[in-house]
Structure formats: C-alpha cells, structure tokens
Amino acid sequence: MKIASWNVNSVRTRLPTIVKWLEDAQPDVVCLQEIKCQNEQFPAEAFEALGYNCAVHGQKSYNGVAVLSKYAIEETMVGLPGEMADEQARYIECVISAPKGPMRAASIYLPNGNPKDTEKFGYKLGWMRRLRAHAKSLLGFEEKLVLAGDYNVIFRDEDCWDPAVWVDDALYAKEVRDEFAALLWAGFTDAYMAKDGRVHQYTFWDYQRGAWQRGHGIHIDHLLLSPQAADVLRGVEIAKDARAMEKPSDHVPVMAILDA
C-alpha cells in the first residue's frame, strides 16, 4: 500500500490539482495538511468519488488536517493530548483497516514558529514536546504507525540549498532540530532516510524569488514509522513532478510504500 503526506495549501483552491495527482499516483492513504477550511467546507464528495473515505479536522482560514483512505477508517482522534478546546487544527490520527491488518496514521502540521523572538516560537517548541510525548505513548501499542506531515524543521544542513539563509529562522533553530532528533530517537524511522537519504532532495519550494526554477527548496515533509511499520517499508518517493503542475502547492507529496 502507498501512504502519502502532502501539505496542499488550501484543499478548495487546490482541488483540481489534488484530484489529478490522486488519479495518477493512486495512493491508498493520504495525509493532508493546510486544508484551510472548516469541516463542512471540505470537498469530501470529490474524494469519495475516487474511492476514499475522509476524516477531517478543519479550521476557518488557517491550518486544518485530514486523512483520506481507500480502506475503512475505524477510529479518529483530533488534536494532541493536553490541547485547549480552541487550539489550532494541526493533528488528526486514524486507525485504518489496511489489507494486512490495522494501521495507525496521523496527519501532522507542525507550527512554523516564526519569528523566533515571539510567542510563536515557544508555541512551536511546546507543540513539539506534546507531539513527542504522545508519539512515545503510541509506540507502546507496538503497532504499525505512520506519523506523516509537514514538520517545519530543516533537520540536516543539506536539507536546504544554503544554510546561511536559515540561521535565524525557526525552521533551523537548534532547539527545534534537537526536538526533532529526540522524536526520532524515541524509536521512529524516517522513511526517506531509510530508503533513500540523498541530500538536497526537497519537498517545499517557496512561490517567491523563483525558488522552484532556481532549485532553492527545503526538505521538511516526513513520514516517521514505528518499528512495526519500518519492518514492512519497501520504498519511498518524493513526488517532485507535482511542483510543476498547474496551480501547484508549494509542497509536494512524499510517499512511502508499505507491505501492510
């Protein structure tokens, strides 16, 4: 089965682009970020027509995450433990009836955290700590688990074109990179690092400054796997062609192939 993560930068604006990509790539499960709409505005019918079930955690104007699945969605949880009721919509987790048994998949839109000298940076760090605590508790289930999303972290220097551009940025801050490392070391395998690992393979290119044409991107979208999911990982792919589509998102899908 193929599971993808994609920050679509508005599901309504992007719908024709998303539908075309789904028809071409045929992923079985898709974790979407930045849907930028409320639940009732989510274009579920368009995805259902392609054979997907939908679980949505929306929000007006900003953020919002969703999971599409060709298999039954058995359970859905929204928000991280410890969140306030009015928290930003950045986390949704589903148990999916995959062909070879249940699999848990989460769609994650980690806060950007810029500018670094504001409360936004503290919110990002707090959010990362809550994610790590929850992720550790999920590992205790010893099941196939995929944490897929836009992590807003430039983890390696080679995950961007020029680190000098990012030294004062919240995506490159030492505290943020250390926190991402701590999440990995809790027991996760980054699908891309396990099956590819090449440097300068990006998942985001800014709309500005001709970033796509110049090849100035960053690698910030990841699929993190529990040991039980890593055991059945067969391949990984960054769908770079999606950045050259009509009305593209600034992110492209990242996909893992699992024997699950």
Added chain:
DNA sequence: ATGCCACCTTCAAGGTGA
C-alpha cells in the same frame, strides 16, 4: 529592511506562511 508569491477573509488591505 522590505517585498518578492499565494493563500485567507470578504471588497481592501492586512494577516499568515517558510
């Protein structure tokens, strides 16, 4: 130091992203 682009809300222009 800011805007460069593209999105949001809701018609004008400011907030947000990375």
